[in-house]
Amino acid sequence: MKIKLVIGGCLIVLAAAGSSLAGQAQNNCGCGLGSMLWANKADGSILSQTMQVTTNGLFGNQTFGITSGTLGCEQPESIGADDRTFAYVRDNMDGLARDIAVGRGEYLETLAELLAVPEDSKGAFADSLQDNFSQIFVTGEEPAEVILERIVIVAG
Structure with missing residues (x-):
């Protein structure tokens, strides 16, 4: 009798769990x-x-x-980076720094594409990075992952 009650109770618990997880x-x-x-x-x-x-x-x-x-x-509402974007930043740090400093250029345009910045926001993206250049490239010796992290934070 006790076994039947225990089994019955287990079945009820399993049925309730199954329906709540559906x-x-x-x-x-x-x-x-x-x-x-x-x-x-x-x-x-x-x-x-x-x-x-x-x-x-x-x-x-x-x-x-x-x-x-x-x-x-x-x-997603915010800009995010992936491995491909990281590799691009790593391999093009000097050109990217020059383009960000002047607020335009091929490296910056490619970065905006990789980060999927909407076409109508690319100007604001470039301006934001240019305005915050000193926050992105603080020492000039930062590794690519730090630069990319700062770019994503600034671009928001």
Whole structure:
């Protein structure tokens, strides 16, 4: 009798936990085509989540969704840097410093592209970096990661 009560209690707890986690599927799978296609079938089960994440992985669409703010993804409001941008800054520090000092130039334009600065904000981006040149290049000996971090902070 006690065993039946314990098993019954466990089943009730598991059922309650399963139903309360059913809405959490997107938290595990993220946004993207899979999450959109399987949204009506998202019951929080392993199978449902596996289908969502597999579809997202097969189509590789989450980057597009995040960048464009589609497919259930949120578009970031602030500028951020990735490995490619870091490599660019590292390999072009001198040219970038010259362009930031004058507020224009090819290196600065490329950096704005890599940071996905909207076209209508590129002038303000360049002006902001130029105005804050001394906060970005303090000693002239900083490593690229420090420079890039300061650029992102200034560009906000």
